[in-house]
Amino acid sequence: MSKKCKRQVSGTVLLRGLAVAASVALTATGCSGSSTGDSGAAGGTLTVVSASPPASLDPTKANVGSDNWFVNLTYDTLLRLGPNGQLEPDLATTWGYVGTGNKVFDLTIRPGVTFSDGSPVTAQAVAASLNYARRNGLNVSWTSAVSSVTATGPDTVQIQCATPNPDLPGLLDQVSLVGSVISPAGLADPSKMGTASYGAGPYVLDAAKTVAGDHYTYSPNPDYWDKSRIHWKQVVIKIVSNPDSALQAVQTGEADALSIGPSQAATAVSDGLTVKYAPVAFVGVNLVDRDGAVSKPLASLKVRQALNYAVDRTAIAKALFQQYGAPTDEISIPGQLGYAPDDDNQYPYDPAKAKQLLAEAGYPNGFSMNVETQQGGGIDLLTQAVLQDWKQIGVTTNVTTDTTIGQWLSNAVSRKFPALGFGYGAAPAYLLSLDWMLPHATAFNPFATSDPALTSLLAQAAAAPAAQQPALDQDAMRYVVGQAWFVSVARLDGIYAYSGNKLTGFDVSQGNLLPDIAWTIAPK
Amino acid sequence: MAVFRMVLRRLLSSIPLLFAVSALTFVLVSLVPGDPARTIAGEHATVAQYTAVRLQMGLNQSLPLQYWHWLVQAVHGNLGSSLFSGEPVTQLLSNRLPVSLSLIISGTAVSGVLGVALGLFSARRGGFMVKAVDGLSLFGLGVPPFWLALVLVEVFAVKLRWFPAIGYVSPATDPAQWARSLVLPVVSLSLGASAIIAKQTRDSVLDTFNKDFIRVMQANGFSQRSILYRHVLKNAAIPVVTILGVVFVSLLAATVFVETVFAMPGLGLLIQQATLQHDIPVIQGAVLYITLLVVLANLLVDLAYGLLDPRVRAA
Numbered sequence: 001m002s003k004k005c006k007r008q009v010s011g012t013v014l015l016r017g018l019a020v021a022a023s024v025a026l027t028a029t030g031c032s033g034s035s036t037g038d039s040g041a042a043g044g045t046l047t048v049v050s051a052s053p054p055a056s057l058d059p060t061k062a063n064v065g066s067d068n069w070f071v072n073l074t075y076d077t078l079l080r081l082g083p084n085g086q087l088e089p090d091l092a093t094t095w096g097y098v099g100t101g102n103k104v105f106d107l108t109i110r111p112g113v114t115f116s117d118g119s120p121v122t123a124q125a126v127a128a129s130l131n132y133a134r135r136n137g138l139n140v141s142w143t144s145a146v147s148s149v150t151a152t153g154p155d156t157v158q159i160q161c162a163t164p165n166p167d168l169p170g171l172l173d174q175v176s177l178v179g180s181v182i183s184p185a186g187l188a189d190p191s192k193m194g195t196a197s198y199g200a201g202p203y204v205l206d207a208a209k210t211v212a213g214d215h216y217t218y219s220p221n222p223d224y225w226d227k228s229r230i231h232w233k234q235v236v237i238k239i240v241s242n243p244d245s246a247l248q249a250v251q252t253g254e255a256d257a258l259s260i261g262p263s264q265a266a267t268a269v270s271d272g273l274t275v276k277y278a279p280v281a282f283v284g285v286n287l288v289d290r291d292g293a294v295s296k297p298l299a300s301l302k303v304r305q306a307l308n309y310a311v312d313r314t315a316i317a318k319a320l321f322q323q324y325g326a327p328t329d330e331i332s333i334p335g336q337l338g339y340a341p342d343d344d345n346q347y348p349y350d351p352a353k354a355k356q357l358l359a360e361a362g363y364p365n366g367f368s369m370n371v372e373t374q375q376g377g378g379i380d381l382l383t384q385a386v387l388q389d390w391k392q393i394g395v396t397t398n399v400t401t402d403t404t405i406g407q408w409l410s411n412a413v414s415r416k417f418p419a420l421g422f423g424y425g426a427a428p429a430y431l432l433s434l435d436w437m438l439p440h441a442t443a444f445n446p447f448a449t450s451d452p453a454l455t456s457l458l459a460q461a462a463a464a465p466a467a468q469q470p471a472l473d474q475d476a477m478r479y480v481v482g483q484a485w486f487v488s489v490a491r492l493d494g495i496y497a498y499s500g501n502k503l504t505g506f507d508v509s510q511g512n513l514l515p516d517i518a519w520t521i522a523p524k
Numbered sequence: 525m526a527v528f529r530m531v532l533r534r535l536l537s538s539i540p541l542l543f544a545v546s547a548l549t550f551v552l553v554s555l556v557p558g559d560p561a562r563t564i565a566g567e568h569a570t571v572a573q574y575t576a577v578r579l580q581m582g583l584n585q586s587l588p589l590q591y592w593h594w595l596v597q598a599v600h601g602n603l604g605s606s607l608f609s610g611e612p613v614t615q616l617l618s619n620r621l622p623v624s625l626s627l628i629i630s631g632t633a634v635s636g637v638l639g640v641a642l643g644l645f646s647a648r649r650g651g652f653m654v655k656a657v658d659g660l661s662l663f664g665l666g667v668p669p670f671w672l673a674l675v676l677v678e679v680f681a682v683k684l685r686w687f688p689a690i691g692y693v694s695p696a697t698d699p700a701q702w703a704r705s706l707v708l709p710v711v712s713l714s715l716g717a718s719a720i721i722a723k724q725t726r727d728s729v730l731d732t733f734n735k736d737f738i739r740v741m742q743a744n745g746f747s748q749r750s751i752l753y754r755h756v757l758k759n760a761a762i763p764v765v766t767i768l769g770v771v772f773v774s775l776l777a778a779t780v781f782v783e784t785v786f787a788m789p790g791l792g793l794l795i796q797q798a799t800l801q802h803d804i805p806v807i808q809g810a811v812l813y814i815t816l817l818v819v820l821a822n823l824l825v826d827l828a829y830g831l832l833d834p835r836v837r838a839a
Binding site: 194 | 558562674689787788
């Protein structure tokens with residue numbers, strides 16, 4: 001077993017449900033190595049609760065965050081984000097950028113591994129899977145810089161980028177799903193991937209014991225390369241959409257773990273469940289019409305800053321999220337590339353200053369505009385709270401509240417709304433830039449606002465050596481907050497409750513927010 | 525033969541209904557804001573990707589054309605596949621139907637038995653029982669099944685651990701666990717319905733007791749028991765059967781809430797999930813199944829009328 005650290009990298013978690021798109025990123029050190037195969041002592045049944053069925057069991061179509069448990073059980077990824085936030089080997093044993101500029105990335109594939117259908121995991125298969133994912137995946141923008149993925153030898157793969165992508169290692173772990181390796185049989189008929197598994201993961205989907213939309217049953221993969229990772233004879237993911245019912249199921253022992261909301265945490269603790277949490281997302285109102293196409297006042301920097309000063313973030317965060325939310329002005333969370341502690345309070349609550357800025361911008365009596373928001377995850381409530389604060393400085397709004405993510409996305413990209421209530425998972429600055437800051441139309445930058453100074457800062461950071469990257473990313477974040485492109489209000493914790501008497505390895509930390517159901521959660 | 529003709533006539537007359545309901549559902553779903561292609565393509569999708577998904581799903585076609593394509597397939601027994609899981613809709617619905625039927629049939633049966641028993645008891649005893657049944661009716665009508673279900677789970681599942689909090693066990697897997705998994709959902713569904721049936725039963729029985737032919741029988745010395753069970757009940761049953769039909773149909777709607785609380789894989793939960801996702805083929809298929817259930821329930825009510833009243837048979 002060789003061990004060789006190549007460079008500092010960033011991992012990414014994007015947690016996205018109906019309402020909250022959430023992600024986390026972290027800095028870690030990519031190392032090489034391997035785990036020894038051992039006969040795993042499988043426990044009984046692990047039952048976890050999910051609030052919604054997966055968008056798909058196909059790793060390229062599944063929602064990152066809300067669907068990871070469904071996919072990670074059956075698809076091993078090239079790299080593994082460990083409980084402490086370190087990237088570890090999985091199907092790749094070594095990895096790293098070649099040369100400077102973050103454009104070429106090499107991987108060595110673990111020998112002797114097979115997919116659950118019996119076919120070998122070769123460099124060719126890995127390259128084909130990555131190429132499929134970058135062309136057809138839900139998160140195609142993350143890999144938009146990649147120009148080719150090729151097998152350069154029987155067990156080596158090279159990723160080439162047209163423009164610098166400093167986050168490739170983070171994209172290849174079990175959280176981002178892009179690096180979930182799909183067998184040639186799956187790629188031959190992608191329509192089958194929605195109802196069956198074609199991976200090299202520790203478990204396989206037991207279709208006979210699965211009712212789509214209700215529960216998904218997984219049994220151990222007898223050919224898995226590291227049997228010591230298989231801790232359960234059966235894993236069941238039960239769909240319970242009602243949050244109260246979901247918690248009751250864990251209270252009664254019918255299920256073992258679930259994700260909960262802030263209002264449920266006290267109940268969970270009082271019932272003897274173990275609760276773990278860490279910051280996972282940020283919420284606020286995005287001022288997307290920065291050129292004033294449909295709301296002229298928003299073209300003024302002073303107006304956008306006034307809208308920031310007008311919001312009492314501390315009061316809103318406490319009222320809506322109790323101790324599981326913290327006020328913030330930026331779209332990043334601690335531990336991620338781009339997070340700048342000094343940027344958390346760039347706009348302290350100051351309604352008088354907000355009114356003064358409005359007057360200076362030529363709107364002493366305020367103005368009116370349309371706002372779109374989305375139901376759930378506290379986003380609609382938070383938007384309402386922000387709008388109430390704006391009303392105090394004379395800015396009135398007409399709100400449209402969408403009930404589904406599809407509805408929100410349609411409205412967001414329609415360019416009819418100058419401001420959008422949002423929830424978004426934390427991510428490293430590079431991935432954030434793809435959705436939020438670069439001059440192309442996305443749901444978070446629908447008017448494709450262009451700021452050459454920001455674009456230049458981001459380009460510089462993307463191509464920088466690892467050591468320089470954190471400072472450059474912070475510069476970009478400080479700049480965009482200073483330009484008041486959005487009114488970020490609070491960062492939220494992802495909260496999990498589980499049976500501490502039964503489970504061990506249920507880790508939630510700033511380094512890795514998504515408990516690893518496939519590898520680390522084991523019977524106590 | 526007359527019954528067979530009646531059944532055939534009712535079934536044939538339901539075809540336009542199915543057609544109308546499916547068309548109306550298609551229009552209503554299309555009017556709801558949102559776009560399944562946008563959901564499937566995701567928030568990071570390029571315009572080209574989004575357009576490709578729309579093309580693949582046939583959403584670029586006009587609404588009448590989309591409906592026509594669905595209708596042609598449906599007539600051939602193909603209800604399409606879920607836009608999200610890719611699973612055939614008929615398979616999805618076949619998996620879900622037994623769960624909902626278990627709930628609805630059990631709920632109707634429990635409501636019927638409990639309601640008729642309470643109604644009879646109240647009609648016979650009068651006094652306090654009348655007030656009790658009225659009070660129960662008000663309570664049953666006023667308490668939403670959703671809330672009642674949450675309270676029942678808290679008490680009987682979380683605190684007492686008598687019944688499971690969530691889930692459904694197939695009778696083929698374990699009949700005892702199947703019955704156990706149905707207790708709390710069925711109680712949630714039945715409380716309001718049984719109260720309505722009790723009230724209806726009491727009123728019908730009292731009304732029948734006041735009819736002339738009953739007075740004649742009483743004057744001729746027939747025993748009260750014989751009058752009640754052989755004559756009054758049969759005459760009073762027709763409005764009760766009507767209410768039972770209504771209960772069956774209303775429980776179809778109530779299952780959406782109860783299946784959500786108890787996380788039971790029935791049609792109600794499927795419709796809720798499909799509606800949130802804009803999964804049109806699944807919504808269309810589910811509505812079709814539910815319309816058929818309503819038609820069948822009404823048919824059974826009509827057949828029951830015939831059994832209870834010879835004049836209906838003759839007509």
